[in-house]
Every structure is written in C-alpha cells, then in structure tokens.
Amino acid sequence: MQIGIPDDAGPLVAATPSAVQKLGALGYDVVVTEGAGTAAGLPDDTYRDVGAQVVSDRAAAWECDVVVCTTVPDDVAERMRPGTMLVSRLAPAAHPDRVRALADRGITALALDAVPRISRAQSLDVLSVLSNVAGYRAIVEAAAEYSGMFGGQVTAAGSTRPATVFVIGAGVAGLAALGAATALGARVRAFDVRPEVAEQIESMGAEFVSEPAAQQQVSADGYAAPLTQEQLAAALRLYTREAAAADIVVTTALVRGTAPTTLTAEAVAAMRPGSVIVDLAAPGGGNCELTVPGERVVTGNGVVVLGYTDLPARMPRHTSELYGTAVANLLTLLTPAKDGEVRLDLDDVVQRGMTVARGGEVLWPPPAVQVSAGPPAPATPQAEEAAPGAAPGAGAPARRRPAWLNGALAVAGAVLGGLAVAASPAETVGHFTVLALAIVVGFYVIRSVTHALHTPLMSQTNAISGIILVGALLQIGSSSVLVTVLATIAAAVASVNVFGGFLVTRRMLRMFRRTDDDGDTTARNDAGAAGATEGSAR
Structure with a gap:
C-alpha cells in the first residue's frame, strides 16, 4: 500500500524522514509531495535518501491508499479516492459535515485528535504533542x-x-x-x-x-x-x-x-x-x-x-518530528504483520476511539472508554449481617478509641521509653541518642528535598546501607545467638537495599543517556520505571 504525505497549508509536515523510514520498514511505499517539509527545514533530498518517492504532482499524494496530513482542506473528501484511508486531525465534534462527507465517499477516517486518553495510547496522542x-x-x-x-x-x-x-x-x-x-x-x-x-x-x-x-x-x-x-x-x-x-x-x-x-x-x-x-x-x-x-x-x-x-x-521542525513519530506509532499498531497492509481492528478501544467514519457509516462519537487518573474511591464498608445465634452487635463496626485514650497511651509510651533509656548503660544511651537524631535529621532531609530528587537521594543511601552491611558482618560471629540472628537479618536487608539502589541509579542514568535511532538523537526515557521504584504513581 502507498502512504501519501501531501503538502499541508501550514509549515508542518505529517512525517519527517525518520518517520518515513519507519513506515518503509513496515512495508509501505511512501509518496511525499515536493516541498512538503521545506518549511520545517527538511529538504526533498532528505526524503529521497530514506526511500520516499518525491512527486511534483500535488494530487498524487491525495490519491494514495492512506493519506496522512496535519490539517485537512474543506474539500478533502473530493480529493481522495473512495475506499482509501485518511489519518489527520479532524475535529469531528466541531465538523460533523466533514465527517459525513468522508463517510458518504466510503473513506475510512481516523482522527488523531480523538485518541482515547489511556496509557496504551499515549504514543499516538498528537494533542499532547501539540x-x-x-x-x-x-x-x-x-x-x-x-x-x-x-x-x-x-x-x-x-x-x-x-x-x-x-x-x-x-x-x-x-x-x-x-x-x-x-x-x-x-x-x-x-x-x-x-x-x-x-x-x-x-x-x-x-x-x-x-x-x-x-x-x-x-x-x-x-x-x-x-x-x-x-x-x-x-x-x-x-x-x-x-x-x-x-x-x-x-x-x-x-x-x-x-x-x-x-x-x-x-x-x-x-x-x-x-x-x-x-x-x-x-x-x-x-x-x-x-x-x-x-x-x-x-x-x-x-x-x-x-x-x-x-x-x-x-516550531515546525520539532513539532513535525513528534507528530510524525505519533503517525509511525499508529501505523505500527495498524500493521501487525509488517507487510504494508492496514488491518483496522474496531474491537481495540484505541482504534475504535479514533475511527470516525468507515464503510459509509459515521462512527462518531465512539463508545465511552473508562479511564482513571486518580486513585479509586474507597469502597464504602458495609456491615455484614450477623449470623444466627451471634451476639448482639457482632456485625457493628468497631468503635473508635476516644482522643484522651490515644493521648494517655502516647504519654505512657514516652514514660516507659524514658525509663528504659535511664536504666540502660551509658553506652546504650549514646546509641539511642544517635538513633533519635538520625530519625529527626532523616525526616527533615526527606521533607525538604523536592520530589524530583527523591530517586537520586535514595541511590545515595547505598553508602549508609554499606556501613550497616559491614557492621552486621562484624557481628555475625558473636557468641550471642540473638546478636548473630539480628546481624544476619540486618546483612540480608542491607544487601537488598544496596543492590536495589544500584539498579535505581542505573535506571536514573539511562534516562539521560542518548542513543542513535535512525539517524536522530533521542533520549531514552525510563522515568516511569524509576518513578515506580520510588513508590510514586503517575
């Protein structure tokens, strides 16, 4: 199948040479209108170098099997052949007449500005790009x-x-x-x-x-x-x-x-x-x-x-580059066999949500897609019915302790802790003091550091874990069984933290490592993995 990249009215182009190269790897023949990428700093020769056919006839790109563009003219339905596919921003809610015209001509229309807002479709979302x-x-x-x-x-x-x-x-x-x-x-x-x-x-x-x-x-x-x-x-x-x-x-x-x-x-x-x-x-x-x-x-x-x-x-160069990447990702989804043939699957919520016209029918608006950006609301607890013979009130929710009782328990705990410290040897008192100071300092350090630095901060705790590991190894040979058991547990936990910290550091560094992909310099983004490691959800 042929994919046509026409000369859009504005400075943007729907596919850069890197995107064209990806489309060629999927088995498509790409036809680019002469001068389509000039305003974005992409000469025709850059398209020829990646195997695209550059044509001077502006109608040729519109007559391809699949037409990809950034904006559509008012007479887009008349420019295309019946039975072909259009991929573009269509604003179907604002232009129902255009969608109806495309459907009447038998054109399958996919709206890039109607991508469902779900995680799996983020790589196709041109609205986020723009x-x-x-x-x-x-x-x-x-x-x-x-x-x-x-x-x-x-x-x-x-x-x-x-x-x-x-x-x-x-x-x-x-x-x-x-x-x-x-x-x-x-x-x-x-x-x-x-x-x-x-x-x-x-x-x-x-x-x-x-x-x-x-x-x-x-x-x-x-x-x-x-x-x-x-x-x-x-x-x-x-x-x-x-x-x-x-x-x-x-x-x-x-x-x-x-x-x-x-x-x-x-x-x-x-x-x-x-x-x-x-x-x-x-x-x-x-x-x-x-x-x-x-x-x-x-x-x-x-x-x-x-x-x-x-x-x-x-900013046509980078906008076109990102737009073209989204187009290449979409065609990758539509070409599972990588044989240059589009296979539209309306059972896929992503493809169904984008499809506004197909087979002479208008498919807009699509069925609702359930997404959740925030944590689900906690379910309302319901008291279970008491079993026959159960004591009265067995199914009732537990009563909360009064505030004065919580305060009294806190005071009692503080008094007992003070007595335990007072009765301890001077050496143990010093250890308690260091522990208390470490807790206070750690609390204020974490609270004062911006969220963006939590991952590298956690990586730096490898040094602390290493000290714990060395101390635990020295105590494993103690004559006391209790000390040996506690030292073994401490060594195991510290080892997990050390190795985990190195893995987090490696992922963090990979976020900023640049690799060469089809001639373009791109940054590898493992932010989601690093964020998941530090326990935060996007």
Whole structure:
C-alpha cells in the first residue's frame, strides 16, 4: 500500500524522514509531495535518501491508499479516492459535515485528535504533542515580549529580581510552560482546580498555589469538570490576586474544548504595565476577556495579551518530528504483520476511539472508554449481617478509641521509653541518642528535598546501607545467638537495599543517556520505571 504525505497549508509536515523510514520498514511505499517539509527545514533530498518517492504532482499524494496530513482542506473528501484511508486531525465534534462527507465517499477516517486518553495510547496522542510544544513556545513568546530577564542577575552594578510567572492549569501545556519558565530562572507559581496535580507542579520546581475553595475532588478521568458558582468565584479571586503580582501569566484552561474565563478585564486592569498574558486557550475563545484569537493586543494599562493560535506551527521542525513519530506509532499498531497492509481492528478501544467514519457509516462519537487518573474511591464498608445465634452487635463496626485514650497511651509510651533509656548503660544511651537524631535529621532531609530528587537521594543511601552491611558482618560471629540472628537479618536487608539502589541509579542514568535511532538523537526515557521504584504513581 502507498502512504501519501501531501503538502499541508501550514509549515508542518505529517512525517519527517525518520518517520518515513519507519513506515518503509513496515512495508509501505511512501509518496511525499515536493516541498512538503521545506518549511520545517527538511529538504526533498532528505526524503529521497530514506526511500520516499518525491512527486511534483500535488494530487498524487491525495490519491494514495492512506493519506496522512496535519490539517485537512474543506474539500478533502473530493480529493481522495473512495475506499482509501485518511489519518489527520479532524475535529469531528466541531465538523460533523466533514465527517459525513468522508463517510458518504466510503473513506475510512481516523482522527488523531480523538485518541482515547489511556496509557496504551499515549504514543499516538498528537494533542499532547501539540500542547507540549505550545506550552514551551508560550514562554518563548512571553520572554520576547517581556521587557526584563526571566532569571535574576547579580552584577557589579547591582542585582535584578527574577520574573514571576503564574500558570493557570497544569495539563500538558501548563506543565511544559512552567518547566520552560523554571529552566529560564523565573519564579514560577501554578494553580489547577484538580488537587492531584500539585505533586507534578512541585516536581517541576514550581510552587503550587493552594486554594481549597476553588478545587474539585480528585478527578476520575484526568479532566477538570465545570466549576460550581462558589468554586468559580473563589478561583477568580485567586487569579486576580496572583495576576496582579505576576510579570507573566500563562492560561491553559480548557474544559472539553471550551475556554472558561479565568482572567476578567478587571483582573487585567490590576496588572502592572509591561506584564504579559499568553492565552493558550485562544483557539477555544480564550481564557482572558481581552483575548482576540490570533492577535496581539495591548491594553490601556500597558499589558500585552497574546492570543496566538499557531504556537506549535512556530516550531515546525520539532513539532513535525513528534507528530510524525505519533503517525509511525499508529501505523505500527495498524500493521501487525509488517507487510504494508492496514488491518483496522474496531474491537481495540484505541482504534475504535479514533475511527470516525468507515464503510459509509459515521462512527462518531465512539463508545465511552473508562479511564482513571486518580486513585479509586474507597469502597464504602458495609456491615455484614450477623449470623444466627451471634451476639448482639457482632456485625457493628468497631468503635473508635476516644482522643484522651490515644493521648494517655502516647504519654505512657514516652514514660516507659524514658525509663528504659535511664536504666540502660551509658553506652546504650549514646546509641539511642544517635538513633533519635538520625530519625529527626532523616525526616527533615526527606521533607525538604523536592520530589524530583527523591530517586537520586535514595541511590545515595547505598553508602549508609554499606556501613550497616559491614557492621552486621562484624557481628555475625558473636557468641550471642540473638546478636548473630539480628546481624544476619540486618546483612540480608542491607544487601537488598544496596543492590536495589544500584539498579535505581542505573535506571536514573539511562534516562539521560542518548542513543542513535535512525539517524536522530533521542533520549531514552525510563522515568516511569524509576518513578515506580520510588513508590510514586503517575
């Protein structure tokens, strides 16, 4: 089968040479329109070098068995042959007439912007790709507009304070924006109505702004729901307060494609002259009341409001590279035999969720896919029925101990511990003192270290475990059976920690090791494995 890569209207291209090479390995013949990758810095010769057929006839790519593009023209159904397949961003909810036209022509249409949000489909999710690039580019645009430097500077003539960046929303775009701003040295604060993302924000080096009155319960599907009137009022007060203290504000709030208002005209009026607002929700109408989609606006008090809707296209090389990788991953899924033949399996929830038209039928919207971004809600305990003859109240839940009893037990435990230490030899008292200090120091060290450094911190505990191991080995030969048993257990546990720490260190280092893959330099990402090792869930 032939895969066509037409010349899209914008600077993006649906497949880079590395993606074309992967498609060729799957058994496909790739046809690329002449000049399709020029705007992304990819000359035609780079496509020819990997085996693609570069054609000057712009209609040739549209007549292939499979057509892959980043955007579709209004007459896409007329350009393609009946019975072929289209893979692109289709916005099926916003353009039902287009989907109907494709179905009427017998075209199988797969929407890359309808990928189910489940872990198995992340490698196909172009929306995350575009959001990531948009978040990064938002900081680039803000830095160009801002009249100062992001990072604080110390010079012989004096010092400057770092810029303050406030990010509204911690989805893919928001996290990319705060990561880029942190890397530039800015002081970054962020807020999201989903409380479960606080740890992600802090792991990126930003400060999570807490406002319980404006936050929802832990979401079941990873998306924010519309706020109640009380939550909305609390959120708007928070946004107004933070925006007034910020130099740059990045808004990313979208609820099912709709942009709620997060910055009112009054909030913008309270901001300092020279401040910058980058509205990443401009394609959905904008989060700021003064946003004009696609344009740069300067308010009466000197605040710059950027409502650009083409931020990913302003970085065409890397956007095209990531987009093409997602396309190659999709075709790999559709070609299990690697024989150049597409086999669409509608029993697969990922393929079914993307398929909006097939065999003359419109298949949009797809069946709901159950996803869970947060921990499942604990089941409500129910008292079991008492068995016949059981004592009254046997099935009732246990009564909680009163608070005074817990306090009394704590005091009694402290007194007994003090007496045990007082009755111990002076040598043992010293050991107890070292243990207590180690517990206190360890507690404050762990609490003060950012989440992103927990893995390397755990790796450094290998040295401590090694000391424990040496001490245990010295005590194994003791004449006391109890000491020998405890030393053997300590040696075994310390050995597990030492070897486990080396494995964690190795995985951590592999995250930053670069390997050559089809001529491109890529970074191996074992973050999920390292995160699982330290007991954190994404």
